[in-house]
Amino acid sequence: KVPMAFLLEVYSAIQWIQFVMATLSIIGSSSLIAYAVFQNIQKSPEMRPLFYLSFSDLLLGICWLIEALLYGTSAANKDIVCYNLQAVGQIFYISSFLYTVNYVWYLYKELRMKHTQSGQSTFSLVIDNTYRVGQIAIISSSLIPLLLMIPVFCLGNASECFRNFSQNHRCILMHSPPSAMAELLPSANTSVCRTLYFYGLIIFLASFLLSLFTIVVLLIQAQTLYKKFVKSTGFLGSEQWAAIHIVEQRVRFYPVAFLCCWGPAVILMIIKLIEPQNTKLHMALYILQALTASSQGLLNCGVYGWTQYKFFQLKQETRRDADTQTPLLSSQKRFYSRGLDPLDSTLAFATSTSTTL
Known part of the structure; x- marks a missing residue:
């Protein structure tokens, strides 16, 4: 068992890590939200899940910032505020899981529509159905x-679980376990609060796990469809192979x-079930969790900026390659890639895949 003095030092370090x-x-x-609004692309089908994902990250970051500021203070009704902030935060990060799955699903459906497109009327109907399903x-x-x-x-x-589970570190730790003193408190609702604690943890x-499994399956399917889609054109240009490599x-x-x-938060939750x-x-794991889980909005921004830079670089290289080709090579390339323009179609799909987490 860890000494209390060491625990307090760790909690203080976690507070500052979570704050930063x-x-x-x-x-x-x-x-990301400002960029989408400034570019007026927040309502486009491929950007809408990212926009809501960023909005969830923003609200979640605000919750974590308030929790870090409340830690160690003697504010009135702090236990009530921290308990409800934890529940609100769980709403936002579960929403972020679902929005991420949402966007990967959109990419997969978009690629599938391009691969199976047979007629303009059918294609328009599929687009309408996908748009409605995406809204739902x-x-x-x-x-x-x-x-x-x-229920939480x-x-x-109603059961005053913020009293039964009252601990000073509730504001900085996800799913803080029931207090050891809770059993000594004169409350008839301790069992209800413990049930709610395990309910939130299981949720x-x-x-x-369900979101991670779905993301992996959809991305593998999207990669397979993308290779089939490119190979079906009969010609593979250098930019197409480069796009395939980036998609991989x-x-x-x-x-x-x-x-x-x-991952650190999940591992910590599982270990808590085994060893409270x-x-x-x-x-x-507490410290690692504070570094990773609290930085989801920053990570999304970094991934988005990195992918945009990579595809801008690919686009520039493609244009430089086109400028240095002879007229004969350029005409041959246009002929072989008539069904799929190697720059526009490849980069259009690649750019649409670059905005997800």
Whole structure:
């Protein structure tokens, strides 16, 4: 068991880490929202999930920032505020899971429509259906987390779980376990509060694992469809192979980035189920969780900026390559790629894939 003095030092370090990373996350998500609004692309089908994902990251960052500021203070009703902030935060990060899945699903459907396109009328009908399904999915991504957390709000506040689980570090740790002193408190609702604690933990683990599995499956399917789509044109230009290589990197990168962001929190939750008492391993995971989970908005901003830079670089190289070709080579390239313009179609798909986490 870890000494209390060491615990307090770790909690103080976590407070400052969470404060810094939440601030950077707010800046990153705000910049993505501002970019989408400034470019007037927030309503486009490929940008809408990213816009809502960034908005969830912004609200989640604000929650974590308030929690970090409340830690160690003697504010009135701090236990109530921290308890409800934790529940609100869980709504936002479950929503971010679903919005990420939403966007990957859109990319897969878009590629599938291009691959199976046979007629303009059928294609328009498929676009309309995908647009409607996308709207329903976005609305569901907001409503489902809220409905799942209603018991935590209603039963938790009615049973005064903020008293039974009262600990000073509640404001900086996700899913802080029930206090060891809770069993000694004169409350008839301790069992309800413990049930709600495990309910929230299971909801978090289930939503993360299901989202990660769905993202991996969809991205692998998208990679396979993309190769078939490019090879079906009968000609593979250098920019097409370069785009395939970048898509293959993204298929590996996005699940890894998603896992790195929330993996420490998931591992910590599983270890807590096995060993509730704090150990040095718990402390290390607490710190790692504060570094990764609080930085989701910053990570989204970095991924978006990196992918935009890579495709801008690819576009510039393609144009330089076109400028240095002889007229005969240029005409041959246009002839072989008549069904799929190697610059516009490849970069259009690649750019649309660059905005997801």
